[in-house]
Amino acid sequence: MGRTGLRTAVVQRRVTSLIAVASALGVTAALGGCGSSAGSGDVTLKLVAADYGDSKANSSQKYWDKLTQAYEAKHPGVDVQVSVYSWNDVDAKVKAMVDAGDPPDLAQVGAYADYAAAGELYRAGDVLSIDTQADFVSQLSAAGEINRTQYGMPFASSTRLLFYNKTLFADAGLTPPESWSDLASDAAALKAKGVKYPYALPLGPEEAQAETLMWLLSGGDGYTDTVGSYSIDSPQNVDTFTWLKEELVDKGLTGPVAPAKLNRADAFAAFTRGEVGMLNGHPTLMKAAAAKGVKFGMVPMPGAKGRSKATMGVADWMMAFKKNGHKDQIGDFLDYVYSDENVLEFSHEYDLLPVTTSASEAMALDKDDADLVDFLGELPNAELYPVGQTSWAAVSADIKQRIGEAVSPDGKPGAVLGQLQRAAAAAQNAG
Structure with a gap:
């Protein structure tokens, strides 16, 4: 037809x-x-x-x-x-x-x-x-x-998929991850092989709200609940960022730049230089990576116990x-x-x-x-982002500026997400 x-x-x-x-x-x-x-x-x-x-x-x-x-x-x-x-x-x-x-x-x-x-x-x-x-x-x-x-x-x-460098994975004898534990294990093996960014985690102010939502969805929740109210500090979301901090960031598996200072554009550029083992990406990264001769694969975002049930659009x-x-x-x-x-x-x-x-x-x-x-x-x-909320612009800006604190060396994920939730609820009520 x-x-x-x-x-x-x-x-x-x-x-x-x-x-x-x-x-x-x-x-x-x-x-x-x-x-x-x-x-x-x-x-x-x-x-x-x-x-x-x-x-x-x-x-x-x-x-x-x-x-x-x-x-x-x-x-x-x-x-x-x-x-x-x-x-x-x-x-x-x-x-x-x-x-x-x-x-x-x-x-x-x-x-x-x-x-x-x-x-x-x-x-x-x-x-x-x-x-x-x-x-x-x-x-x-x-x-x-x-x-x-x-x-x-x-x-x-557009939607997002997990990109991985096929050459780096082959050198380390790895297969693409299907769960968080797989991702952490792969990242550790890549680090042992000297890969600069085993998993690139861009939580810098350029587009931190995107990386955040991808991880929240893979952990079983998101920015809002079933009736559209913000639920940024839900137990699932706190668990997600606690895992990120303890299993990836604290173990040095996210590279030399602190996630709070790593922007998406910089992470993408590092991937096209062959310095990144894994990162979340959208379709435009394919052309940029191919132009630099990077051999890559793409898989759905891993979830806490298997493939994530939802992805970010x-x-x-x-x-x-x-x-x-x-x-x-x-x-x-x-x-x-x-x-x-x-x-x-x-x-x-x-x-x-x-x-x-x-x-x-x-x-x-x-x-x-x-x-x-x-x-x-x-x-x-x-x-998708809760774009039907007039408060979303302010909430998104707040997430961009602050979410990186949740995985900093002295960061407390529950406290940071709680602060973001209170500000989001206030913005929603004001609207």
Whole structure:
């Protein structure tokens, strides 16, 4: 079955159920959104987007320029202006525009909850066609919801796997770990062979919230409980960080740089130099490691007593602002953005996972995408950051700055996690 056929089949199954529910509630028209027509008259849509490239040569501006030119050729009454900013600047740019009373029509950034809570966003169902909204991967759709209403539209996603250096493992006579005890044993053997970073544990301020969540999930818990309240200092989470400190860090198995000072980018760079035995990584590390001639393998994150039941997923978001109107034009443009062709082109360019079911199934069947299939297979079990919480930005920033203390020489995991929990609960209650 071709990619178009896949999309049609998947969407049709979901659309049928949605229409049935909608008809029962008498709201079929509302569920349909207003994305089926671009409307009449000349309209300018402004989109602010993040840059996923690492140089001018592969800047996301090129992706958007190609996409918008093709769209405008078929919609002469709509002009789409896209401004692309680095991840260091894009959130601040959008906030400044909103604060000035001149928000863009669309923004593609890392979070949506604050704007949704302030009533500034269209609901996804207000702008997207039923086909498009129904085709989002279910875990990503759910993460885009506040009070069971979707505002955040997933735009890009990824999962994490444990990378290991095949050469270093072969030299030490090792097999990839399946449990924490395996990982610790492998790390000890790598250290005995003189490997600089047996297991790289980046708990520095760049992306400590990611490494933390991967370990919390592998220990059987996470950042929140089943009702969405923060549970950072749960017994399972304290046990996880106690094990990390006692079995890896205190035994010198995480390398010469203290975890609190080791950033993800530095850990990835060390892996591409052949200095790291194991670390958690996302798809972009594959290309970087291969370019440096590093032979690597990838396995699911080990759990406390076997394979972890959940892995970490990450999504970035598209959101539509109400201020300027343009609902019909926004919806029509987004339906084009989320076509299989465009979703797959973006995913291929930046080694990311598709956010729609039909494009995911097409990727899984494409032999050219074989290196991404393992990551794709983890998506159904993925747990994302609690991005629907307006408090998450503050909580994430706090974790980045403080979690490394939990595994420091004098650190007390329970105390540090308890402090983070109290701050998180206060932020959640304030919101």
